[in-house]
Amino acid sequence: MRGIFITFEGIDGCGKTTQAVVLKKRLEAIGHKVIFAREPGGTKISEMIREILLSADNVEMDPVTESILLAASRSQLTKEIIMPALDEGKVVICDRYFDSTIAYQGYGRGLDITWLRELNRVATYELVPHLTFLIDLSVEKCRERMYGKKFDRLEQEDDIFLRKIREGYLSLSKEEIGRYIVVEGDKSIAKIEDIIWKETQKRLKEFY
Ligand SMILES: Nc1ncnc2c1ncn2[C@@H]1O[C@H](COP(=O)(O)OP(=O)(O)OP(=O)(O)O)[C@@H](O)[C@H]1O
Ligand SMILES: [Mg+2]
Numbered sequence: 001m002r003g004i005f006i007t008f009e010g011i012d013g014c015g016k017t018t019q020a021v022v023l024k025k026r027l028e029a030i031g032h033k034v035i036f037a038r039e040p041g042g043t044k045i046s047e048m049i050r051e052i053l054l055s056a057d058n059v060e061m062d063p064v065t066e067s068i069l070l071a072a073s074r075s076q077l078t079k080e081i082i083m084p085a086l087d088e089g090k091v092v093i094c095d096r097y098f099d100s101t102i103a104y105q106g107y108g109r110g111l112d113i114t115w116l117r118e119l120n121r122v123a124t125y126e127l128v129p130h131l132t133f134l135i136d137l138s139v140e141k142c143r144e145r146m147y148g149k150k151f152d153r154l155e156q157e158d159d160i161f162l163r164k165i166r167e168g169y170l171s172l173s174k175e176e177i178g179r180y181i182v183v184e185g186d187k188s189i190a191k192i193e194d195i196i197w198k199e200t201q202k203r204l205k206e207f208y
Contacts, residue, residue, distance in 0.1 A: 003086035004207050005127070006200065007097040009169060010135035011162050012155050013142035014185045015192065019135065020095045022193050023200060025092050035085040039096040040073035043080045049073040054152040061153070063109040067116060070101050071123035078124050086127075098124055099132060099172055102156075107168025108161050131203050133196055134173050137185030139163050 006023070008016040017038070024034045049069050052058065074097070085087040085092050098120040102104035106113040139162040146155070181199050183192055 001083070001084040003091055004204065005082065005086060005092045005094070005129045005184065007094045007099070007129040007132045008101045008135065009096060009103070010137065010185065011134055011139065011142055011169070013134040013146035013149075014137040015145070015189070016095050016135055018189060019133065019191055019192055019196055020093050022189075023196055024093055026193075026197055027093075027200070033088075033090040035081060035090050035092045037077055037081055037092070037094050039077065039094060039100065040070055041205050042073075042077040042094075045076045045080075046073040048105040049076075054154060056151075056153050056156070063105060063111055066109075067105045067111060067119060069099060070105070071119045074098065074101075074120070075123040075125075078127055083125065094129070097129060097132075099134075099169070100170060103165045103168040107171070108157075108165045124208070129179060130198065130207065132176075132180050133199075134169050134171065134180055134182045135185040135192070136166065136182050139166060139187060 007021045010016055020036065024036050027034045039046075040053050041047045049072055051059075053066065053069050053073070077094075081091050082094070092199070099119060102113060105111045106116045139159045142162070143159075149155075173182050181196075183185055183195050185192070187195075
């Protein structure tokens with residue numbers, strides 16, 4: 001694979017999409033071809049699965065069902081979009097990827113992390129991002145940023161759940177310091193943009 005794969009992680013409202021969109025523009029401005037995808041979703045089938053996952057009606061969804069649906073959406077996205085783009089030498093930016101499942105369904109909902117890793121391994125054809133930006137921000141500050149937004153099913157969670165996820169993400173970042181860059185999310189949008197841009201440029205130099 002010739003392209004570089006960058007993912008954004010962090011709890012709801014920490015600023016992932018804001019930063020992913022800016023990074024895409026900056027990379028395009030220096031001549032890279034960039035594919036952007038969000039999870040769950042990003043292909044026709046994955047977006048259909050997203051509807052099931054996010055529907056506020058589906059309150060009875062079992063956590064294992066949820067994990068398998070997320071993996072199904074991810075596997076379709078990986079095979080149909082991400083792997084071909086990387087083969088063509090494009091940069092792929094993904095707004096959430098498999099770390100989200102370990103953080104939310106593992107640390108958050110308490111499912112077996114070994115099983116979730118195995119599920120992810122199969123669903124991603126063992127693809128691992130080259131670089132993962134974890135935007136770390138307190139649950140309270142994330143809530144403030146989400147104020148007034150209509151919540152989908154996955155966002156209707158209490159603070160205790162989100163705190164577990166935040167801690168889970170931080171543990172994950174310590175396990176893979178080479179891949180993870182932890183960015184303090186309470187800095188200004190512009191400041192975070194610069195940090196992310198510097199780290200990406202470093203990685204691009206090593207890679208291309
Ligand atoms: N560094 C920042 N400082 C202040 N506000 C920010 C910052 N980054 C993002 N925001 C604002 O916070 C809100 C949430 O940001 P964004 O949608 O990027 O988060 P997200 O992590 O993608 O959320 P979700 O998990 O719900 O998709 C937006 O209104 C955005 O403009
Ligand atoms: Mg977002």
